[in-house]
Amino acid sequence: GAVVSQHPSWVICKSGTSVKIECRSLDFQATTMFWYRQFPKQSLMLMATSNEGSKATYEQGVEKDKFLINHASLTLSTLTVTSAHPEDSSFYICSAPPGGKYYEQYFGPGTRLTVT
Amino acid sequence: ELKVEQNPLFLSMQEGKNYTIYCNYSTTSDRLYWYRQDPGKSLESLFVLLSNGAVKQEGRLMASLDTKARLSTLHITAAVHDLSATYFCAVDIFTSGTYKYIFGTGTRLKVLA
Numbered sequence: 001g002a003v004v005s006q007h008p009s010w011v012i013c014k015s016g017t018s019v020k021i022e023c024r025s026l027d028f029q030a031t032t033m034f035w036y037r038q039f040p041k042q043s044l045m046l047m048a049t050s051n052e053g054s055k056a057t058y059e060q061g062v063e064k065d066k067f068l069i070n071h072a073s074l075t076l077s078t079l080t081v082t083s084a085h086p087e088d089s090s091f092y093i094c095s096a097p098p099g100g101k102y103y104e105q106y107f108g109p110g111t112r113l114t115v116t
Numbered sequence: 117e118l119k120v121e122q123n124p125l126f127l128s129m130q131e132g133k134n135y136t137i138y139c140n141y142s143t144t145s146d147r148l149y150w151y152r153q154d155p156g157k158s159l160e161s162l163f164v165l166l167s168n169g170a171v172k173q174e175g176r177l178m179a180s181l182d183t184k185a186r187l188s189t190l191h192i193t194a195a196v197h198d199l200s201a202t203y204f205c206a207v208d209i210f211t212s213g214t215y216k217y218i219f220g221t222g223t224r225l226k227v228l229a
Contacts, residue, residue, distance in 0.1 A: 046218070049214055
């Protein structure tokens with residue numbers, strides 16, 4: 001089955017620094033990837049749609065300059081949290097639809113970000 | 117505003133009992149997805165329901181979809197402790213040239229031995 005990986009699985013950073021999270025599709029190409037954020041005991045909220053070769057599409061209320069998304073290749077999307085603050089601490093999950101099943105998404109294992 | 121609501125939000129049940137989780141959504145969608153999430157983990161796909169009347173079963177879980185009522189159910193039969201987790205439903209919507217998922221509020225299930 002389709003596999004999506006994320007790196008790192010967890011990261012701790014200091015306020016004001018930036019942190020990059022990678023999302024890779026291991027056995028399929030993904031022209032589109034999605035980034036979600038999940039706060040403790042809450043649901044997943046779509047942050048943005050990452051598009052290979054073009055700009056990401058951000059959901060309402062998500063700061064584009066704070067959450068930089070780069071879809072560098074058909075198998076890699078990165079989310080960079082810039083000038084991180086404690087309120088950015090969250091569980092970040094990416095997903096991608098495998099080729100041929102445009103409506104179905106496969107989810108990565110998630111990245112736990114803690115900003116101190 | 118598109119809403120996907122689950123009921124109940126919390127569920128504590130005894131082993132061996134049956135129960136149903138409901139997922140209501142406010143948009144027109146022919147597809148619905150059920151996921152399980154264990155603490156600290158990502159999502160595990162349980163069911164993909166692709167049309168009205170779809171019913172799928174896996175072990176003690178059975179999911180169904182009524183697109184006319186905009187309702188999906190996840191039925192638990194003879195619950196066991198291993199089913200303790202948070203369950204999410206999601207619908208997809210086509211917007212801005214792609215399909216996006218909107219997740220439900222989640223149902224935290226605790227099965228008591």
